[in-house]
Amino acid sequence: MAGRDRIVQLLRQLERVACRCPAHSNAFHQGAAEPCTVRKTDYAFEMASSNIRYGPGVTREVGMDVAALGARRVCVMTDQNLASLAPVKTVLESLVQNRVDFSVYDQVRVEPTDASFAAAISFAKAGLFDAYVAVGGGSVIDTCKAANLYASHPDNDFLDFVNAPIGKGLPVKGKVPPLIAVPTTAGTGSETTGVAIFDYEPMRAKTGIASREIRPLLGIVDPLHTLSMPSRVAANSGFDVLCHALESYTALPYHQRAPCPPSPQLRPAYQGSNPISDVWAEHALRVVSKYFKR
Template identity: 55%
Template sequence: MKSVPRSRVASLMRLTQGACTCPAHMGGVISRHLPSCKSGSGKSMASQIQNEYAFEMASSNIRYGEGVTRQVSIITTFILKEVGMDARNMKAKKVIVYTDSNIAKLHPMKTVIQSLEDNNVPYTVYDKVRAEPSDKSFKDAIEFTRKNGCDLFIAVGGGSSIDTAKAANLYYNHPEADFLDFVNAPIGKGMPIEKTLTPLIAIPTTAGTGSETTGATIFDFKDLKVKTGIANRALKPILGIVDPLNIRTAPLQVQIASGLDVLFHSIESYTAIPYNMRGPAPKNPLERPAYQGSNPISDVWSTRALKMTIDSLPQIKIDPGNTKAQSQMILAATYAGIGFGNAGVHLCHGMSYPISGLNKSYIHPQYNTDHPIVPHGISVAITAPSVFKFTSSMDPVRHLEVAKAFGVDISNVKLSDAGEVLSDAIKKFLINLGLPDGISAFGYTHSDIPALVEGTLPQHRVTKLSPVQAGAEDLSRIFEGSMKLY
């Protein structure tokens, strides 16, 4: 298996052919990912630093199928629920079920509770999960867990519920840890997780985050007014139960926002810096990050999820009750989760965190919350037309492949036009879904751009995976270009 696709190699060669690799003499964007040409000893820095040479694939076990959260018993004729049997098989004695106040009233949660009761599994419910969790809401869940004890975590809901359960699990098993110990650097210490955590079963009720497959958990850091997170393979659920029936009740705007998260998980992971250009290699395999850069295996999952989303999400916009399209979207979310959970995402996600975190008053339609909210998928999508104009110069071939997936005829498109072509294709797709008209629709003005840039710069976990490294001036231009979408 070749570690880097031929198209990627060809485009890199075009960019670097005949050029000195010293940043002092390079005008091309590739210079932004290369070290200075000489060290004090006169040796090439590239010869002294071992680039990454491997990638790892990690994912939760996945159980997929319509009605998989329940099973009809031929013998007893009444419905038994599989998740209760899973808990019983694991000999669980102290289960905590994490959900939010809305999901707590709906069929998926009721199914899980009935299943636990039918299988005589003791449980406690934590139904205070916050949509778009914060450090405060995480700490509340952590305290609840420490008070009640737990030998099995079950999360029912969207990414917010699953991420909250992941955080509660982590700090329940590290009672001595300060909250910032595991938070991604440079905001936190980014310490590795060396303990085996308590089993977590994740049951998604939205087709978006793919959190049931990944070792990442995201939250708003209120003091800094920015989103950040924790990323480590140890956070992965032991099992993701993916049942299309569980997303039937989601409002249209929730389905669209969640689906856009899938879309850009796919595009960003496919266009991320190749894993063997992300260096240096770790001294210990335990230090290899969960987000490693694009790689041949993640590419397979990401491109498949991309095509499924482009086909299915517009169908849901026309008919929010289209069950076939919904089933395809929750499967695409899982595919994309496996892809980006190992390759990572980059600028759209990195820039989305301050867009959400600095929001003062905007509440997206059909989101029943008591606080301002720009849904994660919306905040990710809104900068995408500008982002991919910026990143296309590093690998125009791959950007054109994405444009082709949107239905663009790329047969006569010049490589130099790849960014413009993909940007237009994405913009058309977003407009057809009825997205807000740029970040100005959230109340942001040009005077807010410095704060948005400041909130993006610390997001090293994702921004460093951009195929073109973005500095403050680059980010400013991208935010400027995202003020209006139409």
């Protein structure tokens, strides 16, 4: 494996000729905030993720979790492929057993767009939900994050919270209702992040929304759900793990990223490689090497 200094050197060479669109640029996108004048590069990293519950069959507990939140009306989001499969059925059965009122939105688009986000947002606004459960892969979870955010901030325009320079990148003021994520694939990690990625079709660009406020309250990781994955989805999940581990390990180290954010609240979701992420990235690569082909 190449040395860290050599990897950083290669990344800097790539950066000089890299695409500058929001999907690929390394620059911070924090709207109109002034950069820090004390330091040129960042000096800290922060790990802000959701609580995770892991175990075979743990999905059966989601109804108890929602009931404990005191939620009166819950939105369950999924896609049409999953709507009739075991993960969604288990979630709905658990909600019924715990006498939780819910409505299902199963029109999530795989690889979501601004238009598919808008449709989910309209459903969420009309439903007046006070809690959300996302059952699916990264597309479902990201769509649910966006629907939850805009339904609880109905006076904001769509581009207000979208990352700059496509959107305004405004900070989210005020809390959003709790969201419980039940991933049915392995590799995206969307159940742990405050990021929602989508294709902005007017500009043919991939961008997203990033805020700690849209992080799921809880990620319920049930390995039994991998049994219902089609073989191609399982293979793509493996590639997802491989790519994310490589990207994390070869990312510019956090203390070399510029400019330094002027306040902790403006530190981005993705902050560069760090001693903790390196440990997990290396472990993920070992797991992929051992099990991916099998």
